[in-house]
Amino acid sequence: MISGKFAISLHILTLLTKFPNEYLSSDFIAGSLNLHPVLVRKEIVNLKNNQLVISKEGKNGGTMLAKSASQITLDQVLKITLEKVSFGYSKNHPNPNCPVGEKMNNKLDMLYTTLNNQITGQLMNITLEQFSNDF
């Protein structure tokens, strides 16, 4: 579940912040990320569905920020790329006849929710503008 999505989306958004009011093509963005343009477009679809960017088809098309970088905070980016940070579960369902196995996943859920709230709280304080600033 944890993958490069958060990093890739943040990279895309940083580029868009650096070139405001310009449509950047997926090829250009892919060049900075060193990634296949189709993968970039897939991430852009997600950013678009979440109203962080707008994009234009056709010649001279591309993608730009849908709002100012000062209005986007990193918790929004995390939310749409990873939803929730997981610290992992055992893959199989634990034995429900064991008092520990029965409750373990619930306990982990609660713990992970607590940790996620903390992470989100921290990321709410960082805007895309701030993050992009020292590039």
Place this chain on the structure above:
Amino acid sequence: MISGKFAISLHILTLLTKFPNEYLSSDFIAGSLNLHPVLVRKEIVNLKNNQLVISKEGKNGGTMLAKSASQITLDQVLKITLEKVSFGYSKNHPNPNCPVGEKMNNKLDMLYTTLNNQITGQLMNITLEQFSNDF
């Protein structure tokens, strides 16, 4: 990098807490986790290398806590199972000729370090004893 290791190790430690001063076999533990005993033993090796448990070979052997559950905190468990929580990197090295690509991984490292410090700080306050208490 993120996997079930943290959850599995925590499950094992919780069982050991519930049966203190008893050597539990990897078969017994595997039954609660619904996991192959060899995988359990692999995790136990890690717990052993990090002085959280001791184990005894041979008949009637098994594993028990190396210290009291009140002396083990969850950040120690996280540290030995995941080392550091990653929120992901783009798999390929970004383009070093792009000012954004060049610095991105450094920036992410810094961000992730901050977040990890927060997570660790939170988990330092939870002992294995507390975690095990309401099973």
Place this chain on the structure above:
DNA sequence: CATACTGTAATAAATAAGGTTACAATATTA
């Protein structure tokens, strides 16, 4: 109407994670 794009599906390749088998080594106890 040629061109340069996005959007998207299908599929392939690579990587990672989890599971299994096998067996040597060790300690217990009858």
Place this chain on the structure above:
DNA sequence: TAATATTGTAACCTTATTTATTACAGTATG
């Protein structure tokens, strides 16, 4: 001391996930 129950560990297999590629339809521009 022999049978047994256990850990320790390596090698390998399988499945799942992630990343990459190909292909092409649709769209806006000039």
